[in-house]
Each structure stands twice: as structure tokens, then as C-alpha cells.
Amino acid sequence: GNSVTQMEGPVTLSEEAFLTINCTYTATGYPSLFWYVQYPGEGLQLLLKATKADDKGSNKGFEATYRKETTSFHLEKGSVQVSDSAVYFCALWSDYKLSFGAGTTVTVRA
């Protein structure tokens, strides 16, 4: 079956630090990959996506590259802000379903 494994949290960083959240997946075929973000008190929002191997998704300073050879889709941001504090979910779309990782809580301190 399809599954997503992402780095456990929580992760606590200082402002302007570099953020990486690891994500690996198992899927049949060629899934599309996503990062969703959930800010406190809000619903999940699509942060970025990549639909084929070697695609790079980017948004709001975040980036992730679809690596088929390592079945990975790691999320990175070069300089985080307090407003980036949220829960981040890696997800894949395959067989017409979204499968989510467990989520990584990120707290950025001023």
C-alpha cells in the first residue's frame, strides 16, 4: 500500500535558522507529492507540490524536490520566521487518494 514517513518532531528553531523536514514514501506507480501546512486553529493548506520525478515545488520560501531514486521529498527553508510555526504534513496522491504522514510540529522562536 501507499505510505508516507516523515521526521518526528517537535522541531524548535531560532528565527533565521535553516529548516529541513525529511519525508520518504512508499507507493505503487508514480505518485504526486505534497507538503501541507496547518497553522494553529486553521485547516490544512497546500504548501507546495511536485507531480513527477526531479520536479521542485516551491512556495513562501519553502522548497522540496521529488527524488524518485531515494523515494524522498524533503522540505527545506533557508531562513525561518516566527510565522512559520505550524504543523507540516508530507502527503502523496496515488490511486485517487491522499495519504498523509504523521506531521512534524515546528516552533520558531524570536
Added chain:
Amino acid sequence: EAGVAQSPRYKIIEKRQSVAFWCNPISGHATLYWYQQILGQGPKLLIQFQNNGVVDDSQLPKDRFSAERLKGVDSTLKIQPAKLEDSAVYLCASSPGNIYEQYFGPGTRLTVT
């Protein structure tokens, strides 16, 4: 454009009681999803509707959970009777079709005591 609306936002009930959640999707979205998000886990799909028909309910515990989508618009999810392990956030999402780009509501946090 209004987003996905859900109510109530919070609910506390005792085990064996019943509870219902309501979702109003984005106008014009044909597909509606209910997810269960247990603390520390990612959302898990419970049921998917296309218009007012069920597309996938393979992970819905049908002995206690039921859902309907009235006239292909609003939807309700019911739990009867509730168990302690049903404590979770119930998320509703909608999309224009059976595609990955889903728009999520804020969720209903259920606590069963």
C-alpha cells in the same frame, strides 16, 4: 471565495453518546471528503462523496459511523455510539473533482470522555 465551513468547532461527549458534525463545502465543489485526524497522526480518509454518491467508504467504521451528503452540497457525519478512541479532529475537505487539490475546513475537535 468562502472556504470550507465546519461546525461545531469543539465537542465534548461521554462514551456511548451520539454526535453529529456538519460541513459546507466550497460552492461548486463536486467532491467532499471526511478525514479523521487522531493526535500525533496524519489525517485518514473516512469517506469520499462525488456529488451525493459515495465513492469510497472503505475505512469508515460502519457499525458506528454514518455520513450523508444532502443534495450534493452539505454533509453530516454521525457517530453513534461514540467510543473513547473516536477522540480526534474530524476534517472536511472539498475539491472541484476527484483531484489532489483539496481545500480543508478548520475541523471539529471531538473529545470522548
